Amino acid sequence: MQAVGIRNRWIWSARILFLLPVALLFFFFFIYPFFFTVFTSFTSWRGIGAMKFNGIKNYTKLITDPTFQKALRNNIVWALSQGLIQVPLACLVAMILVRKPFGWRGLRTIYYLPNVISTVALAMVWVAIYNVDGPLNAILSGLFGMEKHNWLGNPDTALFAVIFQTVIYIGYFMIVLLASAMNIPRSLYEAAEIDGASTLVQEINITLPMLRGTLITTMTLAMAYGMRHFEATFLMTGGGPAYATTTMGIDLYLKMDALRYSEASTSGVFLIIMGTLVITLLRKLFGSSDPMSEMAQ
Amino acid sequence: MMKNSRLIAVLLLLCLLSPLAAQGQAESGQQKEIELRWASIWVGNDSKAPAVEALVKEFNTKNAGKIKVVIEPQPDYNAYEQKVRTSLAAGQAPADIFTIKFNPTTATFYQSDLLMDFQGKLDDAWKSTFDAGSLEQSTVDGMLKSLPMETAILPIWYNMDALKSVGVNTIPATVQQMYDTFDKLKAAGIAPTSQMTGDTNAWTSMIWFSHFAVSLGGPNVWDKPFTDPAFVEAAKLIKKMIQEYSTADAVGLGAGGSGGHFLAGRTAVFSNGPWYAGRADLAATPFFDSIKIGGLPAVGEYEGIMISRLQANICAASSKDAAKEQAIVSFLKFLTSPSSIAKIAETSGAMFAIKTDYRPVNNLQKQFYDVNAAASTTAFDLEAALGSEVTLEFAQQLGALALDRISAEEFCALVDRKIEH
Numbered sequence: 001m002q003a004v005g006i007r008n009r010w011i012w013s014a015r016i017l018f019l020l021p022v023a024l025l026f027f028f029f030f031i032y033p034f035f036f037t038v039f040t041s042f043t044s045w046r047g048i049g050a051m052k053f054n055g056i057k058n059y060t061k062l063i064t065d066p067t068f069q070k071a072l073r074n075n076i077v078w079a080l081s082q083g084l085i086q087v088p089l090a091c092l093v094a095m096i097l098v099r100k101p102f103g104w105r106g107l108r109t110i111y112y113l114p115n116v117i118s119t120v121a122l123a124m125v126w127v128a129i130y131n132v133d134g135p136l137n138a139i140l141s142g143l144f145g146m147e148k149h150n151w152l153g154n155p156d157t158a159l160f161a162v163i164f165q166t167v168i169y170i171g172y173f174m175i176v177l178l179a180s181a182m183n184i185p186r187s188l189y190e191a192a193e194i195d196g197a198s199t200l201v202q203e204i205n206i207t208l209p210m211l212r213g214t215l216i217t218t219m220t221l222a223m224a225y226g227m228r229h230f231e232a233t234f235l236m237t238g239g240g241p242a243y244a245t246t247t248m249g250i251d252l253y254l255k256m257d258a259l260r261y262s263e264a265s266t267s268g269v270f271l272i273i274m275g276t277l278v279i280t281l282l283r284k285l286f287g288s289s290d291p292m293s294e295m296a297q
Numbered sequence: 298m299m300k301n302s303r304l305i306a307v308l309l310l311l312c313l314l315s316p317l318a319a320q321g322q323a324e325s326g327q328q329k330e331i332e333l334r335w336a337s338i339w340v341g342n343d344s345k346a347p348a349v350e351a352l353v354k355e356f357n358t359k360n361a362g363k364i365k366v367v368i369e370p371q372p373d374y375n376a377y378e379q380k381v382r383t384s385l386a387a388g389q390a391p392a393d394i395f396t397i398k399f400n401p402t403t404a405t406f407y408q409s410d411l412l413m414d415f416q417g418k419l420d421d422a423w424k425s426t427f428d429a430g431s432l433e434q435s436t437v438d439g440m441l442k443s444l445p446m447e448t449a450i451l452p453i454w455y456n457m458d459a460l461k462s463v464g465v466n467t468i469p470a471t472v473q474q475m476y477d478t479f480d481k482l483k484a485a486g487i488a489p490t491s492q493m494t495g496d497t498n499a500w501t502s503m504i505w506f507s508h509f510a511v512s513l514g515g516p517n518v519w520d521k522p523f524t525d526p527a528f529v530e531a532a533k534l535i536k537k538m539i540q541e542y543s544t545a546d547a548v549g550l551g552a553g554g555s556g557g558h559f560l561a562g563r564t565a566v567f568s569n570g571p572w573y574a575g576r577a578d579l580a581a582t583p584f585f586d587s588i589k590i591g592g593l594p595a596v597g598e599y600e601g602i603m604i605s606r607l608q609a610n611i612c613a614a615s616s617k618d619a620a621k622e623q624a625i626v627s628f629l630k631f632l633t634s635p636s637s638i639a640k641i642a643e644t645s646g647a648m649f650a651i652k653t654d655y656r657p658v659n660n661l662q663k664q665f666y667d668v669n670a671a672a673s674t675t676a677f678d679l680e681a682a683l684g685s686e687v688t689l690e691f692a693q694q695l696g697a698l699a700l701d702r703i704s705a706e707e708f709c710a711l712v713d714r715k716i717e718h
Binding site: 046047049132150238239254256257261 | 494547692693695
């Protein structure tokens with residue numbers, strides 16, 4: 001009995017010992033910064049000098065700030081476009097590629113290729129494409145006689161232009177969905193074929209329901225990415241013109257740039273709240289078929 | 298068996314510790330060399346890099362065994378600024394020696410105890426080498442936590458080949474001449490000016506705006522509210538420049554694009570500091586020898602004011618180690634000595650807050666000195682006077698102004714919102 005007790009103690013000690021490095025890293029790089037951010041969001045602090053508690057002043061200032069309101073609206077547009085355009089596009093391509101048409105391996109690589117290219121390089125390429133004298137205007141003018149347009153310099157088109165260049169990079173989600181689609185038993189399609197179901201009917205009634213769990217996961221990931229989007233927009237427009245393309249991430253960065261650390265923390269807390277809200281909402285909407293919730297049960 | 302293992306363990310421990318003990322003895326036997334880390338932006342392709350490197354080498358040779366300065370290259374200025382900010386916020390000095398762009402935003406760094414206050418270190422002889430105005434501008438609440446090093450004037454650059462091609466042989470002296478010149482250039486298919494609203498400061502257009510504002514409101518214009526008629530009028534002028542006298546991509550364009558247009562000969566008039574004169578791609582242009590540096594014709598009652606700024610102030614980490622602080626001061630005295638500054642100026646063409654007898658022979662560099670000397674007075678640009686947050690708002694709203702989304706009055710009111718009154 002005593003031997004079993006000593007053994008259990010050893011096992012627990014070993015478990016704690018193995019978990020300790022990760023737990024420490026998690027504490028120092030996530031838990032501590034998180035609570036520090038929340039704490040500083042209730043203060044007036046410029047990164048240097050003493051912090052002064054100022055209650056919810058930063059929050060009221062943030063919510064009434066027209067720039068932040070634009071950023072919030074843009075983030076919602078980003079999240080929706082990533083979740084509702086990019087993922088369905090990725091799904092469509094995965095559904096085509098899973099049927100292994102001619103050259104599908106090559107196409108799979110081509111679709112995935114942008115994901116291995118640096119965001120900076122891609123952003124610079126797109127800036128050149130969207131330039132007034134760039135190839136996009138040349139094509140549109142050549143084909144349709146359209147006037148040259150400053151795509152990134154016009155507040156009406158800048159957000160669309162920035163979103164478009166990321167939405168078409170469907171490779172990552174396409175690969176995830178393709179892998180999932182390849183695991184659907186062939187027998188289901190064979191049975192449907194015997195019953196006379198067309199390809200479209202098969203896709204709607206077999207592939208999509210079987211992919212539902214993966215679709216929700218990819219949609220959650222895509223929308224979470226949309227909520228925290230920063231790099232490409234910052235590189236292409238810096239959030240301009242007139243904050244037309246700014247996001248909460250850019251707003252946070254620029255506040256830090258101006259040494260408004262406590263206000264940046266408030267933006268950060270808001271960003272965390274919004275991200276959590278989006279994920280919770282998605283899981284509530286599709287909870288019954290979410291593989292993550294199944295695992296949790 | 299157990300005894301043997303213990304003996305081996307003790308012997309191994311002794312073997313590991315003995316070199317450390319030996320090193321400790323060696324160090325106590327001679328004076329320890331002080332190593333100073335300098336997070337320098339004057340590296341890589343920077344025009345000041347070769348001279349700075351040579352000076353550090355010279356200092357290290359002179360102080361061999363006593364002080365050693367090690368350059369930590371910081372080629373990306375934006376990343377470097379982030380490093381300075383985050384390090385200070387995290388309670389650490391970014392390096393023993395580092396530089397900042399001094400403006401109302403970075404003046405916040407003076408609240409940090411991590412920065413050495415030069416007020417007590419600056420003896421009369423050393424102090425007399427600095428431009429008194431620059432020293433005063435770098436002093437906040439009696440503290441001098443950064444030494445003014447590089448300064449700059451921000452004049453207007455004219456491609457005289459382009460101007461001559463439309464029959465204009467001199468820099469416009471009046472506003473009417475300026476518009477006439479720009480109209481002729483436009484008619485000849487050359488975009489007159491390189492404007493931009495992109496990046497975090499709309500750099501080249503910010504310089505133009507600053508010229509307009511000081512000409513309309515005087516050298517102390519930045520002390521006025523941004524809703525002052527001088528700023529409203531300046532806003533109207535910069536809008537006209539972007540809408541009528543610039544390239545079609547000016548709204549949203551970054552500094553790289555703005556400079557690129559001038560270098561490619563697509564625009565004839567540009568604005569930037571003296572550091573741009575040292576660029577190899579500028580020297581390679583066919584119009585390099587025709588470039589004329591000057592101001593803008595006075596659009597208001599104030600004439601002959603040149604826009605200037607403290608381009609780089611040098612900071613040092615405070616230290617409880619008196620020997621280390623002394624080493625830092627020794628190096629900075631060497632670096633900011635007139636002879637060292639003359640060497641850096643000679644190779645880079647940059648301008649400094651340290652008085653030297655150096656006068657450039659290179660035509661373009663010489664023009665900067667001449668223009669500076671000819672100015673009745675100098676005034677800060679918008680960013681140097683009002684800080685980065687105000688400049689960001691200026692850049693963001695400038696696009697809206699140029700696209701007629703907001704009026705000049707609304708533009709000024711939006712920028713004014715960001716100024717801490």
